[in-house]
Amino acid sequence: MQEFWNNISRYPRFLVTISLGILLTLASPLLPLFKRPSTAIATSIFLVAAVTFIGFTLRAMLGIG
Numbered sequence: 001m002q003e004f005w006n007n008i009s010r011y012p013r014f015l016v017t018i019s020l021g022i023l024l025t026l027a028s029p030l031l032p033l034f035k036r037p038s039t040a041i042a043t044s045i046f047l048v049a050a051v052t053f054i055g056f057t058l059r060a061m062l063g064i065g
Contacts, residue, residue: 030043
């Protein structure tokens, strides 16, 4: 029984590791865009606009606000 709980306790660490790996893989193509100031500003504005758009869309779909 102890081995079962030991196995179960490893799942959160696995989830965090997989999530960070996916996040880093998705972010790696964007990192060169932050080297020049003009593309860094444009990329930052695009990312903020995308997150805001997704937030507003989810609020409207779920009827939250």
